[in-house]
Amino acid sequence: MSVPTATGSAHHVTTTADLGPAAALSCRECGERFPLTPAFACASCFGPLEIAYDLPLGDPEGLRRRIASGPASIWRYAPLLPVPADVADKPNLNPGWTPLVRADRLAAELGVTGDLYVKDDSGNPTHSFKDRVVANAVEAARAFGFTTLSCSSTGNLAGAVGAAAARAGLRSCVFIPHDLEQGKVVMASVYGGDVVGIEGTYDDVNRFCSELIGDPAGEGWGFVNVNLRPYYAEGSKTLAYEICEQLGWRLPDQLVVPIASGSQLTKIDKGLKELIATGLVEDRPYRIFGAQATGCSPVSQAYKAGHDVVRPVRPDTIAKSLAIGNPADGPYVLDIARRTGGAVEDVSDEQVVDAIKLLARTEGIFAETAGGVTVGVTGKLIEAGLLDPSLTTVVLNTGDGLKTLDAVAPTTGPSAIIRPNLDSFREAGLAS
């Protein structure tokens, strides 16, 4: 193995890091391999780096038993993640192992005749899938000797990083646009870490963080979504693992996944391929569908136009957790959707709200706007004949409605206001 210097390498690198089955960083474009360091871009071609593994092959039954006897968290999959074997013994938020909800009432409304499930990630410690990725980044931070956990964020990630750092006993310092809603600032700062508001847009925040990584002012800092990104992103694979294990070690026929940067969708595909490679599931076709809000749908637009590249857009949608106008993994998403026989589709903000309320009234799940996007897109794909309603389908809800109350506030409210007596109640027309 050649050992060129990867870009994005940081200070205080411990090269003897114990990251379990992780074997190397590997370039998604040219395949060049690098040692496990806090790096994110290939030194040869600047392509994105991801983790390559020494996977546990040849004994799927033993591996299934090992997983089944593990904790009720993502750490049951430690043999497939860039984490040490004793990860569950260290103080961490233990995210994952969230419910796969059989959604018969939603299925009936959508005209699905096969088995429909919602993977409900609002059950995570800070109520979004971000806890999965951040937990993996924390282990990388520990392995590389970082003492401060950091990120650029539009709000949700800042809270997930603050919480994870608090539990792990690490300092945190997160960067957000200065004009965020107060609720998100409260969530980010309640864990006691530093929260820095940047006078500028999220793009300015991101650019500043990249600058800080190369400067002594950021020495010893692990930015979960920058210099720890390859480790961080692996956390999304656990969604694929859990879905298949919860289905009885079986691949679903179809998955509907939201697209922000596109990272989650590509890692779910990677996770499914690893399950096939290790023999944990039978090798058979699956289709991955991507879901965007129309107000930020660069990947959907590229898909429909038959393009291989994604043209950046300026986001304008209530689905703020998906509002990345220039999605780094967009081209990979297009490739996966086409290769697996899936598709990419988008829905309007009005459809997002309707879908949030549909999921709430049929299954009692109050989803974040991103969940409205996937449920809404599922309905649209069925109407278009692109998603087969007779097959087993899993729709992801990656966040919690409590964080995006404003999206549904204008169209919810009391059925009636009455005086506290039976006559007044009967007049309201709600009596038995």
Add this chain to the structure above:
Amino acid sequence: MSVPTATGSAHHVTTTADLGPAAALSCRECGERFPLTPAFACASCFGPLEIAYDLPLGDPEGLRRRIASGPASIWRYAPLLPVPADVADKPNLNPGWTPLVRADRLAAELGVTGDLYVKDDSGNPTHSFKDRVVANAVEAARAFGFTTLSCSSTGNLAGAVGAAAARAGLRSCVFIPHDLEQGKVVMASVYGGDVVGIEGTYDDVNRFCSELIGDPAGEGWGFVNVNLRPYYAEGSKTLAYEICEQLGWRLPDQLVVPIASGSQLTKIDKGLKELIATGLVEDRPYRIFGAQATGCSPVSQAYKAGHDVVRPVRPDTIAKSLAIGNPADGPYVLDIARRTGGAVEDVSDEQVVDAIKLLARTEGIFAETAGGVTVGVTGKLIEAGLLDPSLTTVVLNTGDGLKTLDAVAPTTGPSAIIRPNLDSFREAGLAS
């Protein structure tokens, strides 16, 4: 067994209800037994009714195995709850089996040298312990043939009922004071059930619901916290079951439990006694401590004054989920605290906020105000020498900080606002 008519009985009673090991309703005051119906007060003495069981005795090892092989929800304890054996197969929110978090960093701050744990119920489907009690009420509603699920609520319970009814395919109609904060109204109404605002206080809402139960306008309605209250309240026992199972089938030495109506604390005590009776845990002493906010501390005041009765107060505290000025189970709480060698204590709103932030920065758990009350009271009890810091202690967090953001908003915020450049960052004094 005599079969007098219990008060609070409702229409359309199915007396062949399958409620598993539940054997009868039993009066807490006079011990009189009644058949299992939607009743809540003794016909002889008007005392509160609770569930009596045919407990599975004589084979603790077999029972432990049966529980361990059950689902990761409260339904693993179906042999100890008023629910049919196949309860987990019916559509429901499957609450419970929330994390028991080992809190070493919190322990260090509080001067606890023994093992300290936080039972974190924010991980439930609607992010409070209410999902446990409502899930039990849903099973009673099904068993009695009720088609509408209802409640009086100050907000959180309304959301839990709306969500549970949606998943179960029942109609819901919940009653709230008309002037609730918009966020709570959104949470209550997003699940598609009817939400009725009552022009009046929470007491007016409660009174109206009792009136509705006896009227044809409420025929076929199960009010989870009124005519289904004995079944509903049993859900709180699962907190005791989970804590002991998560400790390796061992009783904790000390528990710190919030007090609203006092029901939860009494049912935790009942649950622990059942675990001893069935042989699931060894019989040894435990102490139960009750926690209130000073602005609504009628039980704490009675405890300190040495009284057996609780004098109602008008609540004035940020801990709104505990703000019941006339707690129905107050006298039972006093009895349990004194009998077990515990105590009842209260903390100011300022201490509640400090405790929320202490828990967040040490363990990454963002608690509702009720969690601030229990953590704050734990500290105060240690300082007073009432809680032994060398023993195993479990502190309950029964809700989620996302629901009471206002409590911490005034004292959280960014550490700094900077321009997006390194000089500006260095000036802020946060650099590595």
